[in-house]
Amino acid sequence: MPPRALTPEQVATLAQAGGLRVSPDDLPEVTVRVNAFLDGLAPLDALPLATVQPIPALPHPDDPG
Amino acid sequence: MIAADLAFAPAGELARLVRERAVSPVELVRTYLERIDRWDARLHAYVTVAREASLSEAKAAEGAVARGERVGPLHGVPIGVKDQFLTRGLRTTNGTRTLAEFVPDEDATAVTRLREAGAIVLGKLNMPEGGMLGTRDWPFGQPRNPWDTDHDAGASSTGGGIAVAAALCAAALGEDTGGSIRNPASYNGVVGVRPTWGRVSRHGIMPLVWSMDTAGPMTRTVADSALILGVIAGHDPRDVFSARLPVPDYVAALDGDVRGLRVGIIRELFESGFLDQETAAAVRAAAAALAGLGATVDEVSLPTILLGGAIFCAIADSGTALQHREELLLAPERFDAGPRRRMLAASLLPVALYLKVEQARNLMRDQIRGALERFDVLLCPSAPAPAARIDRAQVATWTTEDLIRFWQRGSHTSPFSLAAVPALSVPCGLSGAGLPIGMQLVGRPFGEATILRAAHAYEAVSDVRTRRPPLS
Numbered sequence: 001m002p003p004r005a006l007t008p009e010q011v012a013t014l015a016q017a018g019g020l021r022v023s024p025d026d027l028p029e030v031t032v033r034v035n036a037f038l039d040g041l042a043p044l045d046a047l048p049l050a051t052v053q054p055i056p057a058l059p060h061p062d063d064p065g
Numbered sequence: 066m067i068a069a070d071l072a073f074a075p076a077g078e079l080a081r082l083v084r085e086r087a088v089s090p091v092e093l094v095r096t097y098l099e100r101i102d103r104w105d106a107r108l109h110a111y112v113t114v115a116r117e118a119s120l121s122e123a124k125a126a127e128g129a130v131a132r133g134e135r136v137g138p139l140h141g142v143p144i145g146v147k148d149q150f151l152t153r154g155l156r157t158t159n160g161t162r163t164l165a166e167f168v169p170d171e172d173a174t175a176v177t178r179l180r181e182a183g184a185i186v187l188g189k190l191n192m193p194e195g196g197m198l199g200t201r202d203w204p205f206g207q208p209r210n211p212w213d214t215d216h217d218a219g220a221s222s223t224g225g226g227i228a229v230a231a232a233l234c235a236a237a238l239g240e241d242t243g244g245s246i247r248n249p250a251s252y253n254g255v256v257g258v259r260p261t262w263g264r265v266s267r268h269g270i271m272p273l274v275w276s277m278d279t280a281g282p283m284t285r286t287v288a289d290s291a292l293i294l295g296v297i298a299g300h301d302p303r304d305v306f307s308a309r310l311p312v313p314d315y316v317a318a319l320d321g322d323v324r325g326l327r328v329g330i331i332r333e334l335f336e337s338g339f340l341d342q343e344t345a346a347a348v349r350a351a352a353a354a355l356a357g358l359g360a361t362v363d364e365v366s367l368p369t370i371l372l373g374g375a376i377f378c379a380i381a382d383s384g385t386a387l388q389h390r391e392e393l394l395l396a397p398e399r400f401d402a403g404p405r406r407r408m409l410a411a412s413l414l415p416v417a418l419y420l421k422v423e424q425a426r427n428l429m430r431d432q433i434r435g436a437l438e439r440f441d442v443l444l445c446p447s448a449p450a451p452a453a454r455i456d457r458a459q460v461a462t463w464t465t466e467d468l469i470r471f472w473q474r475g476s477h478t479s480p481f482s483l484a485a486v487p488a489l490s491v492p493c494g495l496s497g498a499g500l501p502i503g504m505q506l507v508g509r510p511f512g513e514a515t516i517l518r519a520a521h522a523y524e525a526v527s528d529v530r531t532r533r534p535p536l537s
Binding site: 033 | 276369372375376378394397398402405410411413418420421422423424425426427462464465469472
């Protein structure tokens with residue numbers, strides 16, 4: 001089920017809780033961007049991630065691959 | 066040689082002419098400075114031109130040749146450097162107004178190595194604010210594509226793509242986090258290489274995303290990229306993640322032989338629904354050319370690849386917000402609206418979602434590296450279409466659907482950054498409107514020599530090297 005879209009008021013409250021100032025001019029786009037992250041990343045729920053470690057995917061400095 | 070031919074000559078050829086005293090480094094620097102004076106007020110490739118310093122260095126380089134001193138492989142060759150790299154005594158803005166007066170007292174390691182090889186730093190190249198796409202008000206001028214100045218020049222090594230294409234330098238040093246070398250290389254019709262993360266030191270690069278930032282060359286030929294990569298690659302004690310592996314002779318790898326090379330065309334990027342048909346045809350024709358040279362070309366599936374852009378942006382925007390955390394909290398108005406809104410939104414992502422994004426990154430890495438066990442090289446378009454018009458590339462009002470589509474389009478380059486594998490863009494044609502199209506080749510970790518060899522073999526049988534932007 002797709003996540004419910006956050007309202008600008010909810011985003012402003014979240015930002016305030018995190019100590020961030022979001023101006024009235026910025027709030028509409030910041031809200032769109034937060035909702036796009038939630039929607040755009042929703043397909044990750046369908047991926048087989050249960051056994052995948054959440055660490056950056058870096059090569060070892062001496063690993064030729 | 067007339068001035069324009071000299072300006073467009075490959076960097077390696079210019080270095081040879083300097084060594085043989087057929088051309089003076091002073092003549093070279095003056096040639097590029099004249100071209101910058103003529104074209105850059107329109108193109109805005111440069112943030113800062115090191116006019117006096119480059120002429121002074123050129124005179125010293127000329128003297129060294131005259132005295133018969135042993136010189137490096139780039140001796141006397143004028144190079145542009147993205148303004149994300151620290152340059153000693155030369156201001157480094159990172160594309161921001163807040164650093165408009167910042168003059169570092171040291172060079173980034175990649176710049177040091179270019180200088181040690183004899184290169185002359187001609188100036189610092191334009192880029193979006195902090196390397197973040199979405200900059201609306203470019204502090205140092207709106208960059209323009211030399212193939213059609215109404216069109217976008219790509220990002221974020223924007224000035225590098227323009228300057229190399231328009232011969233405002235012999236070659237450029239770029240930085241690629243999610244496609245920042247490959248995208249402007251594709252849009253401007255030049256070669257751009259993103260090496261394996263760890264192949265080139267990050268010391269002295271103003272950070273965007275620590276786990277993906279990578280320095281690499283932008284050039285007019287594949288051989289020049291091989292030459293410059295060989296100069297800047299290698300372990301640096303000041304970057305703990307720089308690899309201790311020996312640096313191969315990338316130029317020697319360009320033997321033209323791709324017989325038996327297994328090339329995998331990434332199916333999902335040709336079936337995305339938003340791939341421009343001219344781009345698809347040009348890249349498929351380039352793949353056919355490789356097959357004609359003896360490579361084995363087949364399709365490969367990477368099921369999660371179209372999620373790469375969203376995964377990348379979640380990590381990149383969060384990482385950038387972290388880099389600028391203090392200023393974002395205290396004085397967010399100092400940032401351009403585009404990057405500021407990206408950082409603010411990323412700052413509100415739930416931590417559990419961020420960790421899931423990192424899991425997905427690893428899954429994508431495993432799929433890409435799994436494909437690279439079956440294929441030597443993966444192949445796809447560097448971008449889904451040629452450069453858009455500037456007025457269309459800059460979105461005034463985003464919708465959620467716009468952003469998701471934008472991220473999917475970014476999935477042509479960012480998955481390979483996420484997977485920490487090398488990739489390059491090589492020109493493979495022009496659209497009907499005369500805009501460049503790029504083919505991307507992706508290799509195994511530290512397999513730069515293989516993708517350079519394939520790109521060089523393709524370049525040798527195509528006419529891409531002979532094309533120049535129609536500046537007039």
